[in-house]
Amino acid sequence: MSGPSEGGPGPADTEDAADVRTRILAGAVAEAGDSGLGRLTVEGVARRAGVGRATVYRHFPGGRDQLTAEAVTWEVARYFAALLGRLEGVDDVATRLERGIAEGRALLAEHQVFQKVVDTEPERLLPHLSQSAPLVQAAVRDDIRPRLEAAELVDGADPAEAADFLARNVLSLLMAEGGWDLDDPAEVRRLVRANLLAGVLAHP
Structure with missing residues (x-):
């Protein structure tokens, strides 16, 4: 070079x-x-x-x-800043997770550069995303934790551990929906309240 x-x-x-x-x-x-x-x-x-x-x-x-590495990290940070902007004023944990998954996937679908790179050379993008993952996970975890601390949790639930669990799962769902139809609001609601939060919130 x-x-x-x-x-x-x-x-x-x-x-x-x-x-x-x-x-x-x-x-x-x-x-x-x-x-x-x-x-x-x-x-x-x-x-x-x-x-x-x-x-x-x-x-x-x-x-x-x-x-290349820093550009990917920078764009990931911009993406999550835009996502948090769309969630402004949504403080209820369950609703915030539902909106976060829906809005996060919508933002990814609108991101032409991301979609093109994923379609044409995912093997080059994924290593850079993996480098950003710990920072992104920490940011999502830190966003969720104080909301859990203010909520009524099931007996024995630890806000820090629950926030980490939720952050990992939300980030995974943003990239790959698995067996869930995340374009269906009712399906997203069921996923969040009956699965992700079932062992966390006392009244999901």
């Missing part, structure tokens, strides 16, 4: 470093959507972001590999 060139700065090189980094990451996501993760290049991302190759390497000294 070639290193950074000594070419002149691009038009964005004098911007705030955080803004430039965001533009590069957004450019990498867009480039992946057009060319695929396997054909993503530093040069292509630099052109799309409006910066020089040297600027990309200053922010991502590991080159293409680091850029």
Whole structure:
């Protein structure tokens, strides 16, 4: 892999470093959507972001590999921020899980880059998603736990353990519905209340 060139700065090189980094990451996501993760290049991302190759390497000294990994993590974080925005004001645990599963799957279906990469080169995407998984799971767990602490639980239920269990299952369902029809609100309600929360909430 070639290193950074000594070419002149691009038009964005004098911007705030955080803004430039965001533009590069957004450019990498867009480039992946057009060319695929396997054909993503530093040069292509630099052109799309409006910066020089040297600027990309200053922010991502590991080159293409680091850029790809961090772009996936960045986009995953954006996805969950959007999902939490859709759940604003929904505090009841059961309702939040139901809405979270439905809205989360809808957001994934609307994400054209994600859908294209999953359809064409899932073997390249999955390792990057696996790297992000612990952080994502922790974020979902931390969102659920205080709501469980405020709810009436079954005797012996531990909010921390229950939150971890629910986070793992919700993330799994977002990616693969298994035997459930998650496009059916009644099915989602039954899944959440009669299965996921049956041994957690006193009155699911």
